[in-house]
Amino acid sequence: MRRIFVIAISLFVSISSVSAYSTPDKLIPEPVEFSTGEGVYTLKPDGSDVKVYMNAAAFAAKVEALPEFAKQEAYELVIGKKGVKIYALTEEGAFRGRQTLEMLRLLDPAATVQHCTIFDYPRFQHRGIMLDESRSFKGKEFVKKQIDALALLKMNVMHLHLTDAAGWRLQIDAYPNLTDHVAWRVGETYHEWEGLGYPFTNAQDPKAYGGFYTKDDIREIVAYAAERYIDIIPEIEMPGHSMEVNRAYPEIACVGEDGKPRPFSWDLCVGNEGTFKFLETVLEEVIELFPYKYIHIGGDEAVKKDWEVCVNCQKRMKEEGMIHKNELQGYMVRRIEAFLRERGKTVIGWDEIVETGLPAQAVVMSWRGTPGGIKASAEGHDVIMSPNSYVYLDYYQDLIRKEPKAVGHMQSLRHVYKYDPLEGIAPEFHHHILGLQGNLWCELIPYAAHAEYMLYPRAFAIAEIGWTPQEKREFFHFRERCLTLITIFRAMGYNTFDLFNESLRAQTGRLRFDDPTFKLL
Numbered sequence: 464m465r466r467i468f469v470i471a472i473s474l475f476v477s478i479s480s481v482s483a484y485s486t487p488d489k490l491i492p493e494p495v496e497f498s499t500g501e502g503v504y505t506l507k508p509d510g511s512d513v514k515v516y517m518n519a520a521a522f523a524a525k526v527e528a529l530p531e532f533a534k535q536e537a538y539e540l541v542i543g544k545k546g547v548k549i550y551a552l553t554e555e556g557a558f559r560g561r562q563t564l565e566m567l568r569l570l571d572p573a574a575t576v577q578h579c580t581i582f583d584y585p586r587f588q589h590r591g592i593m594l595d596e597s598r599s600f601k602g603k604e605f606v607k608k609q610i611d612a613l614a615l616l617k618m619n620v621m622h623l624h625l626t627d628a629a630g631w632r633l634q635i636d637a638y639p640n641l642t643d644h645v646a647w648r649v650g651e652t653y654h655e656w657e658g659l660g661y662p663f664t665n666a667q668d669p670k671a672y673g674g675f676y677t678k679d680d681i682r683e684i685v686a687y688a689a690e691r692y693i694d695i696i697p698e699i700e701m702p703g704h705s706m707e708v709n710r711a712y713p714e715i716a717c718v719g720e721d722g723k724p725r726p727f728s729w730d731l732c733v734g735n736e737g738t739f740k741f742l743e744t745v746l747e748e749v750i751e752l753f754p755y756k757y758i759h760i761g762g763d764e765a766v767k768k769d770w771e772v773c774v775n776c777q778k779r780m781k782e783e784g785m786i787h788k789n790e791l792q793g794y795m796v797r798r799i800e801a802f803l804r805e806r807g808k809t810v811i812g813w814d815e816i817v818e819t820g821l822p823a824q825a826v827v828m829s830w831r832g833t834p835g836g837i838k839a840s841a842e843g844h845d846v847i848m849s850p851n852s853y854v855y856l857d858y859y860q861d862l863i864r865k866e867p868k869a870v871g872h873m874q875s876l877r878h879v880y881k882y883d884p885l886e887g888i889a890p891e892f893h894h895h896i897l898g899l900q901g902n903l904w905c906e907l908i909p910y911a912a913h914a915e916y917m918l919y920p921r922a923f924a925i926a927e928i929g930w931t932p933q934e935k936r937e938f939f940h941f942r943e944r945c946l947t948l949i950t951i952f953r954a955m956g957y958n959t960f961d962l963f964n965e966s967l968r969a970q971t972g973r974l975r976f977d978d979p980t981f982k983l984l
């Protein structure tokens with residue numbers, strides 16, 4: 464009896480001590496390949512035990528057949544009794560390896576890691592999150608904190624929605640009204656502002672809510688992101704979601720039947736040459752700040768109502784031989800695309816832009832489910848998938864009655880994780896799918912802590928979808944790893960969703976009568 468007791472105790476000790484080490488099977492995203500050894504190694508806090516080998520012949524041979532983007536980010540991480548070795552072709556690859564090492568370090572309070580070899584590279588080249596800074600301005604410290612999280616998850620894109628009716632969020636020297644006036648609204652929340660009739664004010668008003676990024680703020684964010692191999696995609700919306708521009712500069716707004724400008728118009732006026740002068744000047748300043756390939760020009764949900772009566776829009780239609788008002792949107796997109804292409808930039812737009820004649824170089828961001836991306840890729844466009852049917856992070860993540868007010872139906876962690884960006888895409892067009900992105904619209908998310916609650920852990924799922932081979936992904940194993948990483952994120956000060964108390968329905972997708980959160984309505 465005593466002997467059995469001793470065996471039982473030693474079994475318990477060995478099991479609990481094994482599970483305390485950090486091991487590669489706890490990583491998010493799950494690596495492409497790994498193997499483990501017998502021993503363990505405790506990482507030095509100062510990193511002096513990490514050696515990086517660039518361009519080693521054996522590693523170069525191993526990644527030879529990978530697509531170019533995957534080669535750039537590929538790494539091998541070897542942890543053994545003498546320390547840590549990282550192999551990569553580029554600094555970016557070495558950085559991804561360091562982030563894996565960082566997550567292994569965080570997974571055990573003593574920083575003790577099982578001996579292992581990890582060979583790893585991403586499935587897709589675009590793995591992003593969009594933050595809506597117009598509807599609720601969260602500022603540079605928040606953005607930098609989320610950049611840290613994205614880096615740890617080996618994501619590489621942050622898209623900032625900087626302009627919309629609810630506030631313009633970027634300093635533009637040529638157009639000071641954008642930040643002196645329409646960056647400040649009365650109404651702390653989007654819906655309060657809407658209920659008050661969309662009032663703007665100025666920064667000195669004690670009732671002012673809002674703010675904007677100065678050019679120095681953007682330089683700081685860009686430099687911070689660059690150190691973490693994350694690109695920032697700035698979005699300047701056109702022609703819809705642009706009421707704030709008309710309010711700041713009514714002289715370029717559409718003209719009504721009474722001959723007067725309409726500052727409350729939702730859309731930019733496509734007939735007024737002043738609109739193009741405005742957009743081109745703004746974009747010149749944007750180009751100076753954001754040293755990347757892509758600029759996002761919006762393009763979603765134009766209402767087009769005022770275009771029907773505006774003399775300038777009607778004149779443009781006649782001159783250009785247009786039959787339908789929708790062609791005005793195509794005219795604007797093509798003109799701005801050409802302007803940006805001449806300056807070495809590639810345009811991204813929401814999927815509406817495929818409807819009105821789009822130059823082949825333009826990239827489409829599919830948001831109205833997946834059909835826009837399926838169509839655009841078949842027509843030869845590169846595509847970023849961000850379907851609202853899977854990866855919209857302003858949607859509920861658990862039972863509606865448990866959660867703060869959100870949008871639409873439940874998109875639980877399980878639902879998000881189910882998504883495969885190649886779903887519905889014919890194999891001959893797979894190469895057009897650059898990757899995926901989760902979008903956090905903020906009409907219902909006025910505060911930073913709430914934004915983090917909606918982001919994590921669903922951003923973990925987006926990171927893994929974007930990185931890990933599809934055939935390796937399995938939800939329940941992923942969910943277990945999320946529970947561990949959530950604890951780490953909370954300790955680092957992120958206000959995550961409480962995955963530990965997620966309803967069974969959200970976990971399984973099925974309604975269960977034994978679910979303690981279930982009640983007949």
Ligand code: ACM
Nearest residue numbers: 763764813830904
């Ligand atoms: C969008 O969600 N309107 C792009």
Ligand code: ZN
Nearest residue numbers: 717732773776
């Ligand atoms: Zn007009």
